[in-house]
Amino acid sequence: MTLRIRHAIGTAAVLAVVLTLQACATDDNRPDTSPGVPATTSQPNQVASQPGPRPSGGVRACGNDDVSATVTLQPDRADGHLWGLVSLSNRSETSCRIQGHVAVSLVNAADEVVDVPTKYVDQPGPSVAVTLPPGTSAFQGIRWSPCDKAADSCGVGNTLRFSLQSSGDGPVASLSGFTDAEASGITMAALQIGTLQPSRQGVVAW
8 A cells, every 4th residue: 555545544534533523522512402301501590581571660559549648737837828748658568669749639528629720840859769668658748828718719628638540539638737627628729739759858848
């Protein structure tokens, strides 16, 4: 056998060994896709799929049935307006989330919502999203202009109601700091409603 033929045979043998080793390596790295065995990823600790969208902060929104409200009358001021501190407390057994404004409406002795011009204002600043664990509270301020009960444009009532879902009727708010006479004859020519805040500091200082 000539030297040229021996060299060709040797080269072919080496090439066969290399191809065999490459095939074995490829088989070892290929994921097992037999029935009942899931394919693995290149990074075993990586999560295969991400969960679907969740509500903001992972906490549900509060509803009217989750909370109670107390409106505390504030000391008189020289500007002639009356002020109330609205405390909204989570009375449910789980945390919930609120943001924006709590609607407040005046209701008369016939349990009818009184038509009072109402304006929502960003006071004392933009609303802050608040997560309320059970038993905790958020706060907002309200300001109204009292009026003469005899005036046609004067709204008169004896109850304040609140709502997270709409600007209309809702659950009854507790009144604090009102005398019996004040509570039985609340008058409003106009009402302004501030934003919900996580602290009572400053919410009635506008």
